[in-house]
């Protein structure tokens with residue numbers, strides 16, 4: 032984590048695109064804001080955009096703007112997010128969700144420093160720094176042909192890789208104390224000052240949890256613990272109750288309705304893909320360890336499966 036903070040500091044000083052990778056809730060947006068705040072663009076706008084939330088057919092118009100009459104419903108000229116971020120930073124979250132023609136336009140914007148609004152005949156100059164982020168394995172998306180390789184390299188000039196909370200030995204405890212202090216000091220609650228502490232059991236439970244939702248999940252679990260606990264000492268049971276368990280997506284594979292069009296092979300592929308991805312992530316892409324975790328007798332088997340599912344990544348090691 033320290034290495035990534037150091038990297039962010041250095042990158043901030045150079046006006047290059049940045050790609051922030053990390054699971055959900057690891058602090059990608061917070062890092063993007065920090066890079067912006069430490070850059071020479073600090074007093075210009077920081078515009079966050081969630082690419083995953085834009086309907087595919089509107090992606091170009093949302094980002095680059097459109098002219099009146101460019102499509103049904105375009106009743107006037109509209110500026111896009113690029114224009115809004117002029118002179119500042121555009122934070123493109125979930126960049127992996129952008130449709131391929133928008134990826135082409137974005138690459139052009141990065142290379143030529145100009146964008147063409149939908150329906151316009153001439154490009155306009157823009158001065159915007161792009162910070163992109165994704166929780167997906169973008170390198171695997173490139174290998175599988177879902178994300179443009181040229182755009183990936185262009186964005187990854189400044190690359191920051193945020194570790195999952197469970198990989199940050201010792202930091203969970205620091206964050207627990209930090210958030211608890213914040214909540215005790217008020218943080219918008221009534222009564223304004225509290226003296227909530229964690230029992231040893233509660234603390235040990237929090238330290239042992241794998242935190243798939245990372246820092247966001249830890250923070251909200253603590254908020255619920257503080258609100259729900261009766262006394263000044265938060266008990267193990269209260270913390271357990273405050274932790275909202277989200278069932279992993281693979282759960283329920285045995286309960287899918289059997290109907291016409293049911294595709295057993297697709298379901299098996301979904302499960303395989305899920306566990307392959309998890310094994311690679313958990314072993315920091317060390318294939319021998321991942322093969323062992325998955326119970327493959329030979330590690331070549333894993334290599335074959337990764338290829339089959341387009342999950343090979345430049346980070347893979349023996």
Ligand SMILES: Nc1ncnc2c1ncn2[C@@H]1O[C@H](COP(=O)(O)OP(=O)(O)OP(=O)(O)O)[C@@H](O)[C@H]1O
Pocket residue numbers: 053054055056057058059060061062124165166246247250
């Ligand atoms: N180092 C940190 N210290 C304190 N709070 C943090 C830290 N990192 C992240 N957070 C908090 O955790 C929450 C999630 O952070 P953020 O939104 O930056 O994550 P993200 O990786 O962009 O998530 P997503 O991929 O879901 O958009 C925010 O409330 C943020 O303030």
